[in-house]
Amino acid sequence: MYFVRLTGVINCQVAGHMYISSAGRPLSSQCSQLKNYHLKSIRSRSEHTTTSNLITNKAMPGRKKQLHHKSNKAKHQPHQRAEKNGNGKQSQSEKQYANGPTPDPGPFRIAQSEVYGRYLVANRQLEAGELLITEEPLVIGPCVSGDSVCLGCYQPVGLGRDQFRCPGCGWPLCEASCPGLGRRVGHTTEECALYGERRPAFAELLSDRTSPSSVRDLYELVMVVRILLMRTHAPEQFALIARMESHTEERRKNAALWSHYEQNVVGRLRDEWKLGDLASEEGARSVHEICGILDVNCFEIGQKGAKARTLYPSAFLLAHDCSPNTAHTDDPRSFAILLRTSRRVRENEALTLSYAYTLQGTLKRRSFMYEGKLFWCRCRRCADPQELGSDCSAIVCRACQQGTVRAVAPLEQTADWACDRCDHQTKVLDLERQMDHINNDLEAIDVHDIPGLENFLVRYRKTLRPNHYLLLSAKFSLCQIYGRIKGYLLPEMSHQDIVRKERYCREFLAIIDLLEPGLTRLRGLIMYELHAPVMVLAQMGLQSGQISRPDFQRRVKEVAKLLQNSRDILLLEPEGSSEHEMGLAAADAFSKMGL
Ligand SMILES: [Zn+2]
Ligand SMILES: [Zn+2]
Numbered sequence: 001m002y003f004v005r006l007t008g009v010i011n012c013q014v015a016g017h018m019y020i021s022s023a024g025r026p027l028s029s030q031c032s033q034l035k036n037y038h039l040k041s042i043r044s045r046s047e048h049t050t051t052s053n054l055i056t057n058k059a060m061p062g063r064k065k066q067l068h069h070k071s072n073k074a075k076h077q078p079h080q081r082a083e084k085n086g087n088g089k090q091s092q093s094e095k096q097y098a099n100g101p102t103p104d105p106g107p108f109r110i111a112q113s114e115v116y117g118r119y120l121v122a123n124r125q126l127e128a129g130e131l132l133i134t135e136e137p138l139v140i141g142p143c144v145s146g147d148s149v150c151l152g153c154y155q156p157v158g159l160g161r162d163q164f165r166c167p168g169c170g171w172p173l174c175e176a177s178c179p180g181l182g183r184r185v186g187h188t189t190e191e192c193a194l195y196g197e198r199r200p201a202f203a204e205l206l207s208d209r210t211s212p213s214s215v216r217d218l219y220e221l222v223m224v225v226r227i228l229l230m231r232t233h234a235p236e237q238f239a240l241i242a243r244m245e246s247h248t249e250e251r252r253k254n255a256a257l258w259s260h261y262e263q264n265v266v267g268r269l270r271d272e273w274k275l276g277d278l279a280s281e282e283g284a285r286s287v288h289e290i291c292g293i294l295d296v297n298c299f300e301i302g303q304k305g306a307k308a309r310t311l312y313p314s315a316f317l318l319a320h321d322c323s324p325n326t327a328h329t330d331d332p333r334s335f336a337i338l339l340r341t342s343r344r345v346r347e348n349e350a351l352t353l354s355y356a357y358t359l360q361g362t363l364k365r366r367s368f369m370y371e372g373k374l375f376w377c378r379c380r381r382c383a384d385p386q387e388l389g390s391d392c393s394a395i396v397c398r399a400c401q402q403g404t405v406r407a408v409a410p411l412e413q414t415a416d417w418a419c420d421r422c423d424h425q426t427k428v429l430d431l432e433r434q435m436d437h438i439n440n441d442l443e444a445i446d447v448h449d450i451p452g453l454e455n456f457l458v459r460y461r462k463t464l465r466p467n468h469y470l471l472l473s474a475k476f477s478l479c480q481i482y483g484r485i486k487g488y489l490l491p492e493m494s495h496q497d498i499v500r501k502e503r504y505c506r507e508f509l510a511i512i513d514l515l516e517p518g519l520t521r522l523r524g525l526i527m528y529e530l531h532a533p534v535m536v537l538a539q540m541g542l543q544s545g546q547i548s549r550p551d552f553q554r555r556v557k558e559v560a561k562l563l564q565n566s567r568d569i570l571l572l573e574p575e576g577s578s579e580h581e582m583g584l585a586a587a588d589a590f591s592k593m594g595l
């Protein structure tokens with residue numbers, strides 16, 4: 001299965017109780033969460049697949065045959081019965097299909113089909129918010145983004161001389177009292193001993209003078225080494241991982257991809273890290289398999305600045321859909337995944353999650369998933385030229401300036417796009433180049449730079465349709481920083497700026513209601529953002545006599561509704577997460593309204 005935390009789009013810090021850091025970070029390269037869903041985060045997702053460029057360049061053009069959605073799952077063996085998770089306990093989901101008759105079959109079962117392979121389906125009608133799976137990681141480690149993180153807790157660390165380093169092995173750690181030292185989900189003693197023996201091969205290469213690509217290569221290896229160590233230290237968990245899909249044969253056919261892993265992972269482990277048993281052909285094969293398993297099955301998680309990737313015992317069984325019916329989050333202490341229905345699910349309906357970014361258009365989402373997960377998504381959103389009515393990939397026609405250009409056959413990745421008013425057509429390659437250019441332009445803007453983001457919206461308003469995902473991305477950042485940064489705190493904001501904040505929130509919410517309806521984090525966050533301008537404008541309107549009292553009352557009711565909904569969604573997030581804190585703030589604000 002493929003991963004990705006879509007909704008979770010990002011992980012930035014929330015200081016105090018909400019705010020957004022510019023250092024922000026990335027969700028997992030995908031970091032995710034309330035975090036300020038800041039642009040960089042959203043955009044940095046693509047960095048996550050190390051291999052993206054390799055695959056895109058080499059494999060895509062000639063690749064006419066579409067891999068079947070989920071073809072990988074068909075290869076899974078039905079091995080999941082009564083297996084144990086990382087804690088040695090059965091996960092909740094595993095209990096559903098453990099041997100023996102049970103009075104309640106649980107909310108879902110594993111189904112198998114030619115098309116989907118193994119996947120999960122609802123045993124009965126499920127209501128929004130039902131907890132389906134909670135399980136701890138089989139293995140966890142740094143992402144492939146190239147950010148240096150503490151090996152114990154996955155918080156960012158520097159590489160300078162003043163950075164605290166593990167006395168045993170020399171890898172940078174956050175501090176001597178890092179909560180992850182010696183923990184199964186942190187820097188274990190086995191790992192420390194292994195690195196300690198070969199200190200000059202890696203830890204001592206990590207300094208602030210190390211090139212970003214070398215830093216990335218070194219961190220990329222950590223997760224692979226952890227899995228290799230499990231062969232001896234946690235064989236049961238290793239066996240669960242080894243049975244996950246790796247697409248090894250498919251990957252082997254991609255020369256560029258294969259040689260990337262051969263050099264950067266297999267070669268380095270053997271020649272520089274001197275992990276001798278990997279030198280054998282058998283060892284090399286298993287390293288390639290591990291790399292494939294990680295690309296295909298990893299979840300990228302993290303709360304409050306932490307950033308890690310994980311493999312879970314059963315969450316990977318959910319089918320992918322770009323408008324899924326479940327939402328997941330992770331516990332900041334245990335790194336357990338919590339997966340719930342985000343909306344009502346019919347009996348026998350497949351349970352789905354998304355491995356792509358919600359705030360990306362079909363063209364980008366599909367290539368992202370193909371690059372990382374080796375399948376071309378054919379879901380309802382992908383198949384619809386208007387993406388479920390959001391039209392979030394639509395651009396303005398260059399020829400007639402009136403019409404809208406969109407994909408005519410969105411499941412044909414290289415098919416021309418066409419104007420709906422004239423006969424102008426656009427090549428996908430040109431379009432990709434143009435979107436990359438605009439994306440780079442957006443990325444160059446500091447996340448706190450309100451005038452810069454506003455200018456961006458003006459600059460591209462004659463190029464992109466208003467719901468285009470790149471404009472939405474800028475609007476989302478603006479929704480979060482208006483009212484939060486110096487010079488733009490609510491009491492000092494101009495009437496016009498407050499109106500803008502409200503408008504962007506409403507525009508964003510309308511799109512998220514289409515793409516990620518129900519109890520989803522993005523909805524909870526944006527409703528919280530929206531309540532403030534609605535309230536302030538209502539008060540201003542009443543004071544100036546511009547709105548009537550009944551009108552004012554109606555707006556107050558809307559504010560109450562927004563806070564209630566936001567609270568109900570965000571309090572589903574784990575305690576200690578930024579979203580949960582925002583949920584508490586929403587609950588508090590709602591109770592103070594005294595309604
Ligand atoms: Zn730490
Ligand atoms: Zn150590």
Ligand SMILES: [Zn+2]
Binds near residue numbers: 321323378383
């Ligand atoms: Zn899709």
Ligand SMILES: [Zn+2]
Binds near residue numbers: 397422423
């Ligand atoms: Zn046209």
